[in-house]
Amino acid sequence: MIRYLLTxxxxxxxxxxxxxxxxxxxxxxxxxxxxxxxxxxxxxxxLEPPPAAQPSVSPAAASVDARRLQQxxxxxxxxxSHGRTYSEQRFSPLAQINDGNVASLGLAWSYDxxxxxxxxxxxxxxxxxxxxxxxxxxxxxxxxxxxxxLWTFDPEVAQEKLKHTCCGPVNRGVAVWKGQVFVGALDGRxxxxxxxxxxxxxxxxxxxxxxxxxxxxxxxxxxxKVLIGNGGAEFGVRGYLSAYNVKDxxxxxxxxxxxxxxxxxxxxxxxxxxxxxxxxxxxxxGGGGGTVxxxxxxxxxxxxxxxxxxxxxxxxxxxxxxxxxxNLFLSSxxxxxxxxxxxxxxxxxxxxxxxxxxxxxxIILADLKLAGTTRKVLMQAPKNGFFYVLxxxxxxxxxxxxxxxxxxxxxxxxxxxxxxxxxxxxxxxTPFTIFPSYLGGHNWHPMSFSPDTGLVYIPVLDxxxxxxxxxxxxxxxxxxxxxxxxxxxxxxxxxxERDAIGALVKGRLLAWNPVAQKEAWRVEYRGPWNGxxxxxxxxxxxxxxxxxxxxxxxxxxxxxxxxxxxxxxVVAPPVTYEIDGEQYISVNVGWGGAFALVFGEYVQAESLxxxxxxxxxxxxxxxxxxxxxxxxxxxFNPPELKASPETIKQGLTTYQDVCMGCHxxxxxxxxxVPDLRGSAYLWDExxxxxxxxxxxxxxxxxxxxxxxxxxxxxxxxRSYVIQQAWRGKALREQAGAxxxxxxx
Ligand code: CA
Numbered sequence: 001m002i003r004y005l006l007t008x009x010x011x012x013x014x015x016x017x018x019x020x021x022x023x024x025x026x027x028x029x030x031x032x033x034x035x036x037x038x039x040x041x042x043x044x045x046x047l048e049p050p051p052a053a054q055p056s057v058s059p060a061a062a063s064v065d066a067r068r069l070q071q072x073x074x075x076x077x078x079x080x081s082h083g084r085t086y087s088e089q090r091f092s093p094l095a096q097i098n099d100g101n102v103a104s105l106g107l108a109w110s111y112d113x114x115x116x117x118x119x120x121x122x123x124x125x126x127x128x129x130x131x132x133x134x135x136x137x138x139x140x141x142x143x144x145x146x147x148x149x150l151w152t153f154d155p156e157v158a159q160e161k162l163k164h165t166c167c168g169p170v171n172r173g174v175a176v177w178k179g180q181v182f183v184g185a186l187d188g189r190x191x192x193x194x195x196x197x198x199x200x201x202x203x204x205x206x207x208x209x210x211x212x213x214x215x216x217x218x219x220x221x222x223x224x225k226v227l228i229g230n231g232g233a234e235f236g237v238r239g240y241l242s243a244y245n246v247k248d249x250x251x252x253x254x255x256x257x258x259x260x261x262x263x264x265x266x267x268x269x270x271x272x273x274x275x276x277x278x279x280x281x282x283x284x285x286g287g288g289g290g291t292v293x294x295x296x297x298x299x300x301x302x303x304x305x306x307x308x309x310x311x312x313x314x315x316x317x318x319x320x321x322x323x324x325x326x327n328l329f330l331s332s333x334x335x336x337x338x339x340x341x342x343x344x345x346x347x348x349x350x351x352x353x354x355x356x357x358x359x360x361x362x363i364i365l366a367d368l369k370l371a372g373t374t375r376k377v378l379m380q381a382p383k384n385g386f387f388y389v390l391x392x393x394x395x396x397x398x399x400x401x402x403x404x405x406x407x408x409x410x411x412x413x414x415x416x417x418x419x420x421x422x423x424x425x426x427x428x429x430t431p432f433t434i435f436p437s438y439l440g441g442h443n444w445h446p447m448s449f450s451p452d453t454g455l456v457y458i459p460v461l462d463x464x465x466x467x468x469x470x471x472x473x474x475x476x477x478x479x480x481x482x483x484x485x486x487x488x489x490x491x492x493x494x495x496x497e498r499d500a501i502g503a504l505v506k507g508r509l510l511a512w513n514p515v516a517q518k519e520a521w522r523v524e525y526r527g528p529w530n531g532x533x534x535x536x537x538x539x540x541x542x543x544x545x546x547x548x549x550x551x552x553x554x555x556x557x558x559x560x561x562x563x564x565x566x567x568x569x570v571v572a573p574p575v576t577y578e579i580d581g582e583q584y585i586s587v588n589v590g591w592g593g594a595f596a597l598v599f600g601e602y603v604q605a606e607s608l609x610x611x612x613x614x615x616x617x618x619x620x621x622x623x624x625x626x627x628x629x630x631x632x633x634x635x636f637n638p639p640e641l642k643a644s645p646e647t648i649k650q651g652l653t654t655y656q657d658v659c660m661g662c663h664x665x666x667x668x669x670x671x672x673v674p675d676l677r678g679s680a681y682l683w684d685e686x687x688x689x690x691x692x693x694x695x696x697x698x699x700x701x702x703x704x705x706x707x708x709x710x711x712x713x714x715x716x717x718r719s720y721v722i723q724q725a726w727r728g729k730a731l732r733e734q735a736g737a738x739x740x741x742x743x744x
Contacts, residue, residue, distance in 0.1 A: 079124060080176065089535075095537040105562055111149070113588070130143075139152065141181075160703035166594060177224075180193060188214070190204050206242055223339060225245060239258060258312075270329075279322055307333070308382070311356040326352055333359055356383065376392050385408075406435050435463075448532075452535075459543065460507060507525045527602065539554055541554075570590075586615065590610050599664070601666070643722075652720045
């Protein structure tokens with residue numbers, strides 16, 4: 001009877017967590033569109049409603065065109081594209097708010113985004129209207145002066161699509177062009193919305209939603225084409241970038257980043273060239289990876305479009321391409337012609353990548369004075385820890401140096417342009433402790449560049465990871481296929497050892513001199529996963545932090561000048577704009593993303609909630625925020641542990657492979673997704689099966705894993721989680737009965 005009551009109590013708690021976890025309204029199926037399973041064969045024809053030959057768009061709203069975008073510096077009051085200009089420097093010439101008066105910056109208005117997952121969007125602001133996104137690819141149009149709501153567009157992505165996300169249903173924003181707003185939905189639909197009303201002008205499936213592709217990145221528009229890539233390289237996909245005509249959504253071109261099965265022929269010469277750098281049968285292991293999930297930039301004078309390419313599927317190159325090879329165009333920066341998608345040049349940051357070292361991080365174009373000559377450069381600080389300066393006309397490597405301490409390579413050989421790897425870094429014989437981790441020295445959080453200071457402001461991650469060879473590898477369609485040892489990816493049982501690892505998990509704001517390739521200044525934070533940065537002509541750098549602050553620094557020295565308590569972790573980058581002579585600075589707040597999901601132990605110790613909002617500031621702003629109620633502690637109520645050590649070990653391995661990405665390392669959740677150690681289903685063998693393999697909670701985002709794990713494996717996971725719940729309970733009691741301490 002007591003057990004029954006406890007179970008009921010736990011069910012109630014679980015329901016609360018689940019409801020609080022996300023939009024409680026189940027949404028309709030998104031997979032209605034009939035597309036083939038080969039993404040290359042997806043028909044370019046837009047889906048319902050059929051395309052209007054002349055979309056009914058308001059010429060007044062979002063009337064951005066090539067001329068305005070190319071002359072964006074002439075109207076600094078607007079923020080018309082993702083990185084403000086095509087060069088994506090995220091530098092604003094506005095200086096009304098500056099290092100002399102930023103102390104009087106205050107909240108002008110806030111807008112609740114009404115989702116509870118990570119908020120990563122860069123807002124677009126055009127002629128007084130802000131277009132931004134929350135999680136689940138929901139678009140909001142707001143009056144940029146007051147925060148007044150104008151319209152909302154919800155693509156109603158089916159929540160079970162979460163199964164295919166590495167990092168939650170996040171979205172990094174929209175693009176605008178000639179009266180239309182473009183958003184890529186998590187399930188692959190690209191929408192063109194009427195900027196005045198939010199109504200759909202056209203939509204097109206950029207991939208089959210049944211495949212483990214996702215869209216989280218912001219589209220860009222160049223020469224009347226909407227450019228959009230996708231994510232999913234952890235799971236097993238073949239990456240590509242697509243260009244659609246803005247008028248009707250017709251597919252203009254598609255550039256694959258990795259070759260397909262050579263027996264089927266190659267799409268172009270670039271794919272033929274790439275195939276010569278691969279071994280084995282990568283196309284049978286999910287497709288090679290190489291997704292274009294975030295960064296792009298454009299140089300109108302050179303007429304070159306640049307984009308960053310992600311990691312391989314699986315991560316482990318020895319499995320993906322036995323015997324090696326560079327595996328083009330993984331972890332590369334690629335330059336193509338925007339009219340046709342024709343390949344022009346590439347630079348590969350991590351040949352034969354084997355660590356999830358994507359080159360999808362911010363791409364910034366600038367003109368730098370190097371050795372007395374002004375060079376047109378492209379800059380990137382990709383995951384692998386090196387800061388690259390390339391000649392953006394040719395792709396020639398100008399310089400590279402590590403911007404954090406790294407253990408996998410000693411330096412980049414300037415003669416070959418290749419990193420010089422450390423022996424053992426490929427973890428073929430023994431596990432290897434590597435800096436940076438799979439999250440990179442820098443992830444998606446945009447960096448910025450100030451032409452005034454000549455510095456690049458990088459949100460740096462400084463985290464180790466251990467990689468090892470798996471005992472066996474089986475390609476498991478639809479779930480993560482990293483090809484690395486799941487156990488070595490987990491944390492030790494001993495808490496003192498865990499705490500020692502936790503102490504290595506760091507983050508900082510780094511001001512980097514790209515000419516000298518050296519640090520100018522740094523600000524150490526309490527931890528990693530802080531927000532993207534904005535630099536302004538007011539000698540300011542602005543950044544939100546994981547521990548809930550929005551901070552202004554002097555751009556030349558790093559001196560902290562002002563901060564605001566955001567009540568939640570901040571990962572999105574700020575933007576700035578001006579209306580009727582008054583400058584505003586705006587940032588979207590709301591904790592989430594990969595680190596927040598995976599590093600639960602660390603996150604629970606910090607325990608900040610997700611509160612998803614747009615916060616907009618101006619000098620003398622007097623608005624405030626309502627108080628937040630937050631109950632971070634997991635309630636432990638595990639049943640007796642009966643399973644054998646072998647079963648529990650099996651459960652750990654499967655958990656780390658399949659469940660960890662959302663529910664957290666070693667079953668400690670980041671509390672954005674339910675912590676399974678507090679789940680009532682630990683008591684209920686059949687209920688657990690119904691959820692894990694039966695899809696009972698699919699409308700709340702927990703899809704069925706029947707295709708991926710057996711019933712025996714599912715119960716082994718349950719046993720492992722029960723063990724971890726007892727561990728958490730014991731630690732809690734050790735720390736002091738009745739005291740509200742962080743779980744874990
Ligand atoms: Ca990845």
